[in-house]
Amino acid sequence: MKTTHTTREEMWAKQCLSANDIDYTAWERDKSMLHRLSKISHSCTFVVDVYKCSYTYASSNFVDLLGYDSHKIETLEKQGDYLESRIHPDDRAQLAALQVTLSQFIYSLPLEQRNEYSNIYSFRILNARQQYIRVTSRHQVLEQDRNGKAWLVIGNMDISPDQKHSETVDCTVLNLKNGEFFSPSSLSIPSTNLTHREIEILRLIQKGLLSKEIADKLCISIHTVNIHRQNLLRKLGVQNSIEAIHLGQETGLLG
Known part of the structure; x- marks a missing residue:
């Protein structure tokens, strides 16, 4: 931890x-x-x-x-x-x-x-x-x-x-x-099973990028970005991006 x-x-x-x-x-x-x-x-x-x-x-x-x-x-x-x-x-x-x-x-x-x-x-x-x-x-x-x-x-x-x-x-x-x-x-923090792409998107969210900016940066559609965002929230068991960032910091996923 x-x-x-x-x-x-x-x-x-x-x-x-x-x-x-x-x-x-x-x-x-x-x-x-x-x-x-x-x-x-x-x-x-x-x-x-x-x-x-x-x-x-x-x-x-x-x-x-x-x-x-x-x-x-x-x-x-x-x-x-x-x-x-x-x-x-x-x-x-x-x-x-x-x-x-x-x-x-x-x-x-x-x-x-x-x-x-x-x-x-x-x-x-x-x-x-x-x-x-x-x-x-x-x-x-x-x-x-x-x-x-x-x-x-x-x-x-x-x-x-x-x-x-x-x-x-x-x-x-x-x-x-x-x-x-x-x-x-x-006690250890359980595996979140986030994919590499989901972690990458979480880090970009932490930097303040919006979905369109993330899509442009990663050369993927906004729809795909939003699906990744929904999946990472579900896997982390949080309700919004702010909670996801806090949890990512606590678990070491984010710096």
């Missing part, structure tokens, strides 16, 4: 979500359900709004178990990355890198397969006694927009029964459809 300096927020932005495709009444129903569950569950539950690129909910258990400020938890949307402030600094950096790597893998998949995974992390976090303890945090898609793109991501954090001394963030990826587990180190 090609190494980049892409941030997690930039990966969230790749969803290209539109307000017209999001139903916030669904989130109000979800939030009401999560409030009820927090009264019977000891998990620390949080939700990320990918459209807003921010945390939008955290359960009161973050206050009781981990010592977070109750007012900041209640006003989480205004608090930036406050929810991450008690994570061990070394682990926080590892988590950010892992999340980008896993996002790159997810975005390399066809759209219909991108929401089939749950990422499970184990890392250190400061508890209410000001001691670093290990927690397990499991993340997966809670809600999709009308086009099937991940919009809300839910995380459930629990104190790990294995309080081993480790300075490494552990991570496992679960395929929710077939039950298979993967290690991030074993």
